[in-house]
Amino acid sequence: MIKLMEGIPINSNKIAYLQQVKQQNMAAILKQIWKYEQVSRVELVDHTSLTSGTITNLTHELIELRVIREYASVSGNVGRKRVLLGFDPDYYRILGLDIGRSTFEITVTDLCGRILKTVGREIADQQGPDVYFREIEPVLAEIKEQIEQAGHQILGLGVGVPGPIDYGKGALLNPPNFPGWGGFELQQTLNERFQLLTLIEDDARTSALAERWYGIGRNVEDLVFITMGIGIGGGVISKGEIVRGTNGLCGQVGHMTIVMEGKVCDCGNRGCWEPIGSIPGILSRWSEGSTMDAFKAAVDRGEPEALKCLEDTLIYLETALINVFNLYDPELVVLGGRLFPYLAPSISSVQSRLQSRLYAFAKDRLRLEPSTFGASQSAVGATALLFRYLLNEPVKLLIER
Amino acid sequence: MIKLMEGIPINSNKIAYLQQVKQQNMAAILKQIWKYEQVSRVELVDHTSLTSGTITNLTHELIELRVIREYASVSGNVGRKRVLLGFDPDYYRILGLDIGRSTFEITVTDLCGRILKTVGREIADQQGPDVYFREIEPVLAEIKEQIEQAGHQILGLGVGVPGPIDYGKGALLNPPNFPGWGGFELQQTLNERFQLLTLIEDDARTSALAERWYGIGRNVEDLVFITMGIGIGGGVISKGEIVRGTNGLCGQVGHMTIVMEGKVCDCGNRGCWEPIGSIPGILSRWSEGSTMDAFKAAVDRGEPEALKCLEDTLIYLETALINVFNLYDPELVVLGGRLFPYLAPSISSVQSRLQSRLYAFAKDRLRLEPSTFGASQSAVGATALLFRYLLNEPVKLLIER
Structure with missing residues (x-):
């Protein structure tokens, strides 16, 4: 809370207050460095609207703390060196x-x-x-x-x-x-x-968060990460921040009903996506169900039952994703988890089927991407x-x- | 952006900057008055962490602007009058x-x-x-x-x-x-x-927003409003603010797929809730389909086909609501629109069926309420x-x- 309109308060809260202002200013600087990866002090003044004195002092302190460091950069036109600031990877x-x-x-x-x-x-x-x-x-x-x-x-x-x-x-x-x-x-x-x-x-x-801070979500404000493996879960980022919901359940995409009046799931709901669309779901629907590698081999050999099982899995995924797009309206959906590599060859066809089902004016903006960091x-x-x-x-x- | 760490800047932005600080402080005061409806200046100091001088000056200005006014209140214990501030309804x-x-x-x-x-x-x-x-x-x-x-x-x-x-x-x-x-x-x-x-x-x-600012959502940070009539739409409030999504489509609950591989909807998707769960949806599924009042009369008379059509409508609603709870995890879901009065007698049974389908630890927190302002x-x-x-x-x- 800013309380400087009437001058800097002189009560005992002053130090705590100044620390808070420092926190906000330092955070603003760090976020710009994160956003641009390398940025000059002059650019920081432009991007943060902090004074150059504040920028000088706080970046000096952050360098001392070994959070950021200076990088020399040769600028394109005249070959003159510019000093850029970036995160310090060494400490x-x-x-x-x-x-x-x-x-x-x-x-x-x-x-x-x-x-x-x-x-x-x-x-x-x-x-x-x-x-x-x-x-x-x-x-x-x-x-x-x-x-x-x-x-x-x-x-x-x-x-x-x-x-x-x-x-x-x-x-x-x-x-x-x-x-x-x-x-x-x-x-x-x-x-x-x-x-x-x-x-x-x-x-x-x-x-x-991995996508938001280090991956393909860096410049995206609204994204949904869907992880498919033994279970199916979702992480929702809205306006740049994680959304947990009232009970920490926001993004439980694995427990949306895909098959109305379907089987009861461990979560209590019926017809959930997770028990049919996850790895155990696929293996339970495939009569030879043993491992995903065996399933993949059967698909590659063109065995009709395995192909049908894969097609059903993709229809479940497509249905779930339509709901994700129409309910959250994210800029980007990222797919990952241990199941994903087995579905990856089919994702471009899922994407085009999804596009045909979205609002016409929005369909060309649909982005569906594989996760950046795989198993990690x-x-x-x-x-x-x-x-x-x-x-x-x-x-x-x-x-x- | 706060830039006072190094003293108040004396450049040409100073006036704009002070207006911005004033904006934030005035906004903080008004939000507290909205939250508590009537609140004393001393309580405002506590709730906002602004100094009493700032509170005195800004509330004076807001009274002059006729946005707020003073209300006299007799305090419980000693009968001494306290002055409370509340919104001014007169100007x-x-x-x-x-x-x-x-x-x-x-x-x-x-x-x-x-x-x-x-x-x-x-x-x-x-x-x-x-x-x-x-x-x-x-x-x-x-x-x-x-x-x-x-x-x-x-x-x-x-x-x-x-x-x-x-x-x-x-x-x-x-x-x-x-x-x-x-x-x-x-x-x-x-x-x-x-x-x-x-x-x-x-x-x-x-x-x-009607619920958030004036209705039962006043003290709720996360709520979803579902309006059911000719169409079915949703308004999502997360962390106190409306969420629009990337294309303005966040909350398109009427266009989630309820019936997998169902009919193509005007939106482009298949099996949407809206074309089966809305007023036109009900009247298209009821062979005598004419008006909702006729449908209600048939239900009241116990006509089997109308009862079946109502039961199907409630199953669609229940399925959609499970998805709303598991995807958004709101504290409160509010139901309204022109269809709602016809479904209202059945809502308590929908609520208990929903509870049986939610995560056990969260089910007692489920809140499903009718809209506060009806047709308005x-x-x-x-x-x-x-x-x-x-x-x-x-x-x-x-x-x-």
Whole structure:
């Protein structure tokens, strides 16, 4: 809240107030650097409407903090060097952890959004937190130690998990097909064991954040990420920000009804997309159902039943996507997850069928894209939880902690 | 953008900058008054974190502008009078106009959100702007004159129309079943003819705004308004604000696919809710299809075919609502439109069937409510377009114009 209309207040809140102004100004600078990747101080004055004095002082402080650095650039016309500012990739590191129903993955990124390391492991199905922690703990501890020994500073640990999430407690609500995790206070447990600032989020939302902050969603205000694998989930970004909804359920695209009066789903609804359109859904509808690779081989051989099963899967996807477009009206829909590679060869035909079903004036604007980070999508997006925090509240994250 | 960290800038932007700070502070005060309806200056200091000096000066100015006024209140314990601030209902008026496919309605509200006048007329189906303007113009001109002769000031004219809308041009894009309106620049035409600040919005969104600003959505951040009549539309409010989406199509709930591989709809999609769940949809599925009153009489008499048709309608509604809850996760869904009164007796059974289909942890939070303003919903919400403008940009609306 700005209260300077009547002059700067001189009460005891003044310092807190000035910190808040600094926070907003620093955030404005960092967001412009993120947006343009490299930008001069003069351009920052134009883009932020901050004075050049403020820009000089705050960028100096951010350089000292090793969040940004100067880059020399040779300008095109006269060959004169310009100094540009960009994120400093050398000091800070962000850790990302994705916990899946039968995998985990750990990612390390720098402030330029580059992936420096990824470590993934399979875990037997249906395991609870104890089994996961036994596997994760030594890997994460070793990565943390390596980073710190190399003289880097870790901003924090972002975590993607199957939702829905109790954000107040930092715990998983009862996720379907993931026994033992309901109520487990993951955020606090990780925070205590690794002594890192820890943020958790639904894995479909971390996947959406990966696109928003590092991927093809960088310049997109409204996008929906749909992850298809064992389950089907959605992450909705509107006006540049994640939308969680009232109960953390916004974007539960896997649980929209596709088949009216269809079978009862684990979520309680009937005829959901997830139980028919996910990997288990495909394998249950295919009489030879064993693995997706076997399914793909059967499709490639032209076996009629497998082809029919694929076609049905695409019709379910098409129907779900029409609803996603007509309800959210996003600029971009990104498809990912372990099922996606098997459907990828058919996506251009899905796109043209979708176009024929959209409002005529909007159909040429339809954008349907594959995910940028493949199997690492959620872990990369988990690091974006911390990067977003840095860009929104740099003073709180870097100075006040 | 705040640029006071380094002291108040002394360049030529200073006045514009101070106006911007004033705008933000005045907006903060007005929003608190709206939220609490009546509030003391001391409470305003608490709620806004503005200094008491700023509160005193700005509320004084708002009283002079006749936007707010003082109300005396007897406090409970000691009987001492407190002075409270609330909106002043005596000076400003807002006009709302709803243009429907066979009706128009004009509403007058004051700044307390009270409806002072409504005038509605039927118009023959399928008429273009000329026929509408012939009817609307004398009514609106007379209302405007009456208001001005009584010494009131009109803030502006809000308009609800069938979407989708080209917001840049203030024109209707080709709305289905509304020939002659595609491309018509309604906003500019009204603005020129009546010399009033004119804002236009999709009628499902004005309906949602009516709840958000004056109705049961006042304290709700996330709500969806569904209007069912000749068409079916949705207005989505997320984090307190209307969401339009990339093409102005966010909330096109009538065009989600309910019947997979169903009939082609005017919008281009197949199996949409609107052509089966709207008034024309019901009358087309009922073999005696004539009017909704005849349908209601047949239901009341217990005619099996009419009962089956009603039950199917409710199943479509239930399926659509499950998708609305699982995709948007709103705190509240409000149902309105000309069809709603015919379905109202069945809504409690729809609500309990919905609860059985939602995620168990969220089902008790489900809220499904009838619209507050009935047939006047969109016209009342159209006035909220101006009220929202007043609360967001009071300096621009009241002083700079």
